[in-house]
Amino acid sequence: MIRRWRARNHAEREFERQALAYLDGLYNFAMALTRDRTEAEDLVQETYFRAFRGAAQKLPTGDVKAWLFTIMRHIWINDRRRRARQPDAEGLEVGEEEPGRAVMADDRHRPDLLHEQNALGEAIRRAIESLPEVYREVIVLRFLEGFSYSQIATILGCPAGTVMSRISRARAELRKRLSPYVYGEYAADPPHGGANGEGEEKRLRRGGII
Structure with missing residues (x-):
């Protein structure tokens, strides 16, 4: 006993x-x-x-x-x-989404990709914040918490195919929102990298978020 x-x-x-x-x-x-x-x-x-x-x-x-x-x-x-x-x-x-609320606004809880004190880091946070809830949650679960598609499907109670579809659409929306910071007037370096770095596009793609 x-x-x-x-x-x-x-x-x-x-x-x-x-x-x-x-x-x-x-x-x-x-x-x-x-x-x-x-x-x-x-x-x-x-x-x-x-x-x-x-x-x-x-x-x-x-x-x-x-x-x-x-x-x-x-x-x-x-x-x-x-x-x-x-x-x-x-x-x-x-339950209705109120504009202006910040996602992951606390420095203590930011993943490495978001913990950048520059315009791109802020743009990423705002881009995720602007997504519908069904896209925000899969982005967080997949790219911030590292869950597999099957794990996310279990958490959300939906088929893995639905998870993959939502992630694909969420990434497409993020690409649209982040394009000025990757390719446009706010880009910190050339789209495909340069002498001083690998480029914002490559860093975001390496992180998987776009």
């Missing part, structure tokens, strides 16, 4: 350690969904609360990271459905 209890205790602590390692990634995803810092923080907190509560009953097996992201999206979708029937005080339907 004592051995089983100790083993269970150790397994729970190990699960908590693994789960907390994904805090920044979950915050990124929460920001992509909500586009609001306060809501994102609440969503992360609720995700961990439910994950730890569930783990206390039965520890998850398999991919802990994908499991956490799936919990978060279920919470978000269910909360939107619950609130969608009532407009907020300003007349904006809950």
Whole structure:
């Protein structure tokens, strides 16, 4: 009995350690969904609360990271459905996308590609921010968090083909929005690189985002 209890205790602590390692990634995803810092923080907190509560009953097996992201999206979708029937005080339907909210606006949670103190880095953030939610979430899951197509399909509850289609369309939209910074008047260096660097286009393509 004592051995089983100790083993269970150790397994729970190990699960908590693994789960907390994904805090920044979950915050990124929460920001992509909500586009609001306060809501994102609440969503992360609720995700961990439910994950730890569930783990206390039965520890998850398999991919802990994908499991956490799936919990978060279920919470978000269910909360939107619950609130969608009532407009907020300003007349904006809950779940309707409000312009001007910043995605991944906190320096602590930016991936390397976005953590650039120049016009291109800001353009990338704004371009992702301007995408519809279905495109924002696949961009974050694929290129920021490194999930496979099959993992994203599980998290979103849709076929892998749908994920691939959304990613393709999201990248096409990002190319349009970022073209002035890659090829046009805001480009920091020539499109195909030069003596001092590989070029904005190649760096973005290497990162996979376009």
